[in-house]
Amino acid sequence: xxxxxxxxxxxxxxxxxxxxxxxxxxxxxxxxxxxxxxxxxxxxxxxxxxxxxxxxxxxxxxxxxxxxxxxxxxxxxxxxxxxxxxxxxxxxxxxxxxxxxxxxxxxxxxxxxxxxxxxxxxxxxxxxxxxxxxxxxxxxxxxxxxxxxxxxxxxxxxxxxxxxxxxxxxxxxxxxxxxxxxxxxxxxxxxxxxxxxxxxxxxxxxxxxxxxxxxxxxxxxxxxxxxxxxxxxxxxxxxxxxxxxxxxxxxxxxxxxxxxxxxxxxxxxxxxxxxxxxxxxxxxxxxxxxxxxxxxxxxxxxxxxxxxxxxxxxxxxxxxxxxxxxxxxxxxxxxxxxxxxxxxxxxxxxxxxxxxxxxxxxxxxxxxxxxxxxxxxxxxxxxxxxxxxxxxxxxxxxxxxxxxxxxxxxxxxxxxxxxxxxxxxxxxxxxxxxxxxxxxxxxxxxxxxxxxxxxxxxxxxxxxxxxxxxxxxxxxxxxxxxxxxx
Ligand code: FAD
Ligand code: MLT
Ligand code: ZN
Numbered sequence: 418x419x420x421x422x423x424x425x426x427x428x429x430x431x432x433x434x435x436x437x438x439x440x441x442x443x444x445x446x447x448x449x450x451x452x453x454x455x456x457x458x459x460x461x462x463x464x465x466x467x468x469x470x471x472x473x474x475x476x477x478x479x480x481x482x483x484x485x486x487x488x489x490x491x492x493x494x495x496x497x498x499x500x501x502x503x504x505x506x507x508x509x510x511x512x513x514x515x516x517x518x519x520x521x522x523x524x525x526x527x528x529x530x531x532x533x534x535x536x537x538x539x540x541x542x543x544x545x546x547x548x549x550x551x552x553x554x555x556x557x558x559x560x561x562x563x564x565x566x567x568x569x570x571x572x573x574x575x576x577x578x579x580x581x582x583x584x585x586x587x588x589x590x591x592x593x594x595x596x597x598x599x600x601x602x603x604x605x606x607x608x609x610x611x612x613x614x615x616x617x618x619x620x621x622x623x624x625x626x627x628x629x630x631x632x633x634x635x636x637x638x639x640x641x642x643x644x645x646x647x648x649x650x651x652x653x654x655x656x657x658x659x660x661x662x663x664x665x666x667x668x669x670x671x672x673x674x675x676x677x678x679x680x681x682x683x684x685x686x687x688x689x690x691x692x693x694x695x696x697x698x699x700x701x702x703x704x705x706x707x708x709x710x711x712x713x714x715x716x717x718x719x720x721x722x723x724x725x726x727x728x729x730x731x732x733x734x735x736x737x738x739x740x741x742x743x744x745x746x747x748x749x750x751x752x753x754x755x756x757x758x759x760x761x762x763x764x765x766x767x768x769x770x771x772x773x774x775x776x777x778x779x780x781x782x783x784x785x786x787x788x789x790x791x792x793x794x795x796x797x798x799x800x801x802x803x804x805x806x807x808x809x810x811x812x813x814x815x816x817x818x819x820x821x822x823x824x825x826x827x828x829x830x831x832x833x834x835x836x837x838x839x840x841x842x843x844x845x846x847x848x849x850x851x852x853x854x855x856x857x858x859x860x861x862x863x864x865x866x867x868x869x870x871x872x873x874x875x876x877x878x879x880x881x882x883x884x885x886x887x888x889x890x891x892x893x894x895x896x897x898x899x900x901x902x903x
Contacts, residue, residue, distance in 0.1 A: 426900035433473050434494045444486045450799050450866040451475040460521050463512040464505050470513035479526040481640045489607030495568050497894045498522050502576030505568040508863025515899055524575045533558045538646040539615040544575025544639050552903045563590040572830055577638045581631035583859030585683040588815030599643035600626040605890040613643045633861050634896040636889045650719035654727035655756035659748040661711035663789035665743035666714050672734050683717040684815030685763050691809045698772040699765040705748035715763050766811050775831035777838045779821040779845040783854035788814050793850045795821045802844050821845045826902040862900045870902050
């Protein structure tokens with residue numbers, strides 16, 4: 418489209434069916450219905466700025482019965498809905514499309530912790546509770562809710578369950594799914610599935626609750642969850658290590674696992690390029706290991722036993738690894754502040770990358786044993802595809818999930834680089850396929866990856882998913898255009 422054919426102004430958004438807004442306002446009150454275009458902007462764009470959608474309104478129910486009544490009204494009127502939590506999706510999962518027809522249903526007003534039980538070791542939290550608040554509520558009760566990720570100050574319980582988020586502690590505690598015991602869900606017709614059971618054993622037919630975890634809002638709206646708690650960490654040890662190679666990073670993981678698998682809380686890999694971006698773009702970031710290296714690992718050990726000698730374990734394993742020339746240098750945190758500063762170097766990777774210019778993300782997983790090969794082969798293939806581009810592999814090596822991200826060449830425009838986005842992801846995915854991996858590890862499919870579903874999960878698997886979708890959501894109103902290809 419050139420300037421002469423461009424329309425004078427953006428066409429008005431299609432209106433909602435007559436009377437619907439009034440009926441919604443009667444259910445939600447004026448606080449629960451937002452229609453002002455300026456107020457809506459923050460909700461229609463995703464964290465990465467990949468999608469600029471449009472919506473006729475944002476709905477903010479404050480209770481399960483309000484969600485139910487809202488969904489019933491929207492379903493009767495045939496209006497598509499996009500559930501949204503903290504809007505930190507990396508794959509455009511919570512952003513409406515450009516049609517202007519999709520209503521955003523934000524759960525952030527549902528932010529009550531309903532119950533914490535330190536005998537059953539469970540917490541029941543509403544969908545809009547911020548992950549960090551859930552962690553703090555557990556800590557205040559003397560327990561631990563172990564899910565931890567860079568966006569925990571904004572991501573919500575509904576969001577982390579709907580994406581089956583992973584993060585830093587999957588190696589020890591599993592993904593969000595493993596931390597969920599029960600769910601409350603508003604189904605696409607407005608019915609409430611009340612499954613907030615706190616049972617460790619419950620073999621009663623199909624495990625419905627698990628269908629909603631990782632469904633990215635395509636089967637219904639999670640309104641609350643009963644979550645599994647753990648004893649808090651009473652001894653910890655955190656170190657940043659410069660390692661000789663990708664293989665040395667994996668060898669170090671193995672050394673810790675062989676000595677005491679139960680001690681590993683997180684094992685993260687970072688490349689020299691990523692660390693360089695953090696040094697350059699994040700204020701106050703200092704790397705406690707001298708010089709610049711090509712590969713780093715963050716090792717985090719934790720135990721609920723106060724007398725566990727984790728510093729001793731850390732020092733002893735690192736000494737062995739140094740003798741084997743796998744670890745070149747290491748800094749062991751001597752205080753909580755030093756541990757937090759080391760973690761900051763890892764957690765600021767997404768932000769540093771964002772500030773360093775355009776980047777294309779490939780959130781992929783392979784068997785843990787193949788992570789070094791993934792990093793090496795994908796980096797080489799990406800450099801060949803776009804000379805001058807900078808591979809920034811980092812992430813959760815201990816569970817096989819590497820963010821095989823690529824930063825733009827310094828002399829290429831962001832637009833030109835981003836236009837190659839699909840080539841870049843295909844290049845990584847070719848290696849991933851060869852290594853028996855997955856093209857979507859922890860961020861989900863969202864809008865970004867729906868067109869990959871056919872080739873990765875085609876045949877009987879995709880057909881079964883389509884049948885599940887149409888059984889729950891025959892009108893196709895729940896988060897259309899996400900997860901499944903149309
Ligand atoms: P949103 O982004 O609002 O929504 C995500 C998806 O869930 C959408 O499809 C949405 O429609 C759906 N949804 C949201 N709430 C509900 C609900 N109540 N019911 C039904 N569907 C719902 N992810 C990881 O897994 N590991 C990481 O280490 C990690 N690190 C990150 C670091 C940064 C800096 C950022 C910005 C993101 C990171 N993410 C990570 C991605 C993101 O934080 C997670 O996907 C998170 O689970 C999304 O939570 P949210 O509340 O923001 O959900
Ligand atoms: C992280 O682990 O920091 C995010 O999931 C990765 C990313 O930003 O690509
Ligand atoms: Zn991650």
